[in-house]
Amino acid sequence: MADFSDMARAIIESNRYMVLGTADEDGVPWVTPVWFAHADHRRFIWVSAPERRHSRNVGARPEVSIVIFDSRVAVGSARAVYMSARAEELSGAALERDVAFFDAVSQAQGLTRRWALEDMLAPAPYRLYRATVSQHWVLDPGSSPDDRAEVTL
Numbered sequence: 001m002a003d004f005s006d007m008a009r010a011i012i013e014s015n016r017y018m019v020l021g022t023a024d025e026d027g028v029p030w031v032t033p034v035w036f037a038h039a040d041h042r043r044f045i046w047v048s049a050p051e052r053r054h055s056r057n058v059g060a061r062p063e064v065s066i067v068i069f070d071s072r073v074a075v076g077s078a079r080a081v082y083m084s085a086r087a088e089e090l091s092g093a094a095l096e097r098d099v100a101f102f103d104a105v106s107q108a109q110g111l112t113r114r115w116a117l118e119d120m121l122a123p124a125p126y127r128l129y130r131a132t133v134s135q136h137w138v139l140d141p142g143s144s145p146d147d148r149a150e151v152t153l
Contacts, residue, residue: 004138005151008081011138012041012068016109020046020131021065022057022087030057037105039068041153044131045102047115050089055127058087080139084150085131095120099128 023134024030031052034046044066049054058064064087069080092097096117103115120128137148 003151004140004149005011005153007079008136008138008153010152011070011079011081012038015068015070018044018046018066020054020087021067022054023061023063024053025060027061030054037102039101041136042133043098044083044133045098046129047102047120047126048129049125054074055089058129062082062086062088066131066133078139081095081151082137083130083131083133084135085117085133087129087131090120090130094109095128098130103130127145136148 016035018036019031020034021029029054032052033090034048034054037045039045042057050056050059055063064085066083067080068083069078097117097132099117099120105117106113118124119126134152136151138151140147142151
């Protein structure tokens with residue numbers, strides 16, 4: 001089997017949005033795109049309002065799925081990274097560390113909005129979330145469209 005790790009890293013690094021798949025307490029699925037910052041291709045961090053459906057779902061069921069892909073490519077040339085992860089709303093030292101990281105990545109990407117700890121604590125309207133990936137897969141370009149190859153990042 002070919003090593004697709006470099007392809008997976010390139011897909012993650014060249015995209016700014018990920019599709020986050022969550023489920024509520026009854027298992028009803030929900031997907032939503034979120035802007036993300038990543039660390040080492042394994043920690044994905046995003047900001048969201050706690051009352052949003054995906055945020056409530058993370059509280060009910062922390063197991064999530066993620067896919068990152070470029071939707072502008074021609075049919076048949078798609079490249080995607082699929083991930084299984086465990087998500088959580090951050091607090092304490094993890095929140096302090098990752099809000100600073102999220103702000104730095106935001107600034108590097110040209111966003112004018114600054115993010116600080118006080119932006120993520122009640123009564124502020126946002127919280128910081130992190131998904132820690134346990135498995136990565138990519139589409140295997142040499143096989144049928146449904147075949148995925150697991151990669152280690």
